[in-house]
Amino acid sequence: MLEIATSSAGLWSALALLLLLHLLTQSRDPLHWISSAPSLPIFGSAPLLPRQGGWLRWQAWARSARDASKAPQGLLRLELFTQRFVLVTSAALARTLLNGGTRRRTLSGRPPLAMIQDSQSLTGHRAHYYAFMTMNADFKRHRWAAMNMFNEARRQGYWGRIETQCSEMLRAMVGLDPVYASQTRAEATSPRCLLEAYSSSTITSLVFGDASAATSARLRNEAGEFLNVLAPASYIVNLVPQLQWLPRTVNPWKRYEEGRWQRQCGWFKTLWQDFVKRRYGEVKREEADCFAAVYQASKVMCDAANDADQEGDHSGSNSRRPALGLRNDDDATWCLGMSMLPGAYTVSSSLSTILRALVAFPEVQRNLQEELDEYLCARSDEHAGAADKHRIPIERDALSLPYLQAFLRECQRWRPVIPTGIPHQVMQDEDIWIKEDGEVLTDPLKARLTTAKRHLLPAGTILFAPEYLYSRDEGVYIDPGRFDPSRWLTSDTAPWVLRDPASAPLVNATAFGWGARRCPGAILAQYQLHVATLGLLWLFDFTLPENLETQALLNQGLAEGERRGGMAWPREWRESGMIPREVEGRCPVERVQVKVRRKERLQILLSQNEV
16 A cells, blocks of 8 residues: 655645634534434544444444434434544335435435545546446446446357356366466465456456456456545545645645556556457457447447438538447446456455355355255256256356355355445435434325424435445344354255245345445346356365464454454454455465365366367
8 A cells, every 4th residue: 555645744734724614614513413423523533433444333333322312223423524424324224215216316426535536527527437426427328338238248148258267267276277366376376366366357358358367467456556545544535525625746645546547547548459459450359259349339330320310411410329328439448447447356355255154164165065066966867867967057057056045145244345335425405204212214204194303314415334234233133243044044954945035146135235326237246256156166175274373364353243254353454445355364265275076077177178
């Protein structure tokens, strides 16, 4: 992490002046009706909030507020320097506020990111980060274009690249592809590095048709820097946004972000240019079949239609149909880039959790492997001798494996990928009603039948829906700190039957977001996780060394209420970013021992790659 010096006298004087102006100009807090987290004058809760693992402190504050008063159940006010946030601490209330009715959109804005210039795309000049734009026309066309590219690529069969990359990862795990993850031997044999290489090379292959180790590694580097910029605790300017208006000469955050943005912009353009060369070179290469190719095909069709329109139109109109609603190639490049960037660590983080659970709970691993083996044998018998039991499982097999579905949902709950969730912003004033017992009502018709009091949720309010708090809700989950796939099943013994088959698939998890901000790549992420998990279970047994040092890694620093392998207090900033990532030497996944289950399956894998 780049260290930024902020100790100059002029800078601290500016900070003090900004805080003083804020105190002098602020009016009565419109959120006074919401219980407040512990805070100090001027600084708010910032000095009381650890830089690492803030979501764990949020949980403690939410429990205290719930037990101490009849204030709104499921809401907590948090002040950090000059900013005020509202934590929606109840999943049921988050579902009501963020998923239901008109609020699905009015509460689905994004707050500005001080480190990123025009992150909301309010000026329209830098419509780059559609995941963080407010609900405007730029966001809608980028999201619509991304979803169209995802769906068309799947229809064209481009998602088959995921199976290809999974086979590459499996080969690398047995030492048959030493350069898959990196040029260094240590990284090429590290299970965690191989999972990250699978995640990043899959998405670079799908989006720009480039699965090379160099491009995959560059994506992980770019994504790491971007996630660091987004984390509120990484830079003080994210907590005191007024500092972004300081002159560039005394604004180290602006200088750093300008350099990062220029590097990222140049890399995206290089990826696009390389794609065009592959697509229109002398020999068309198969790798050119990707999301970018979907946009390019739409562009060709739109250009032909525009030319035909102009030939028949003598009015002099210059209106043209945009390809997938995107303005030009630069606009498309950023849409493609931002469809790729979030996938670098989200999928690999989930896979690391999956591998952690397999080695921490050997009985769960056996149940998964037995279910898969029995399913493949049954498929073989049903098809009169077909070789189902002698093939690598494919994605659609996952939907026929209830214990696997329960296992994946439990992994997402057990160690959420983004514990804090991604914040929403209220786009216009919203009224909600509070009953005397603290229950929150959002339906005005129901509220009129009660003695509930009306309160204002003002425009600009920043809402957090913290996934970690929902995953540890004792009113929803029994012993939430314990890893237990059977909580999603009707019993804890075979035959396995899902308790709620309709909502069981991983794609329905709230970890993918809420309402209009739900991740457009949720189905793609589920596909990647299904393919990788099935391949790993089919080919390998996973164990941890029996030595006490390695086994202790699963129990070190556990937070209150957590059981073996659960969430621990972070010790370094990388463990506490938007997507927590354990540092080298402290991650049990790095020490996992891999053993091929059956030699004939390794031969099947090798013969598939030869074909």
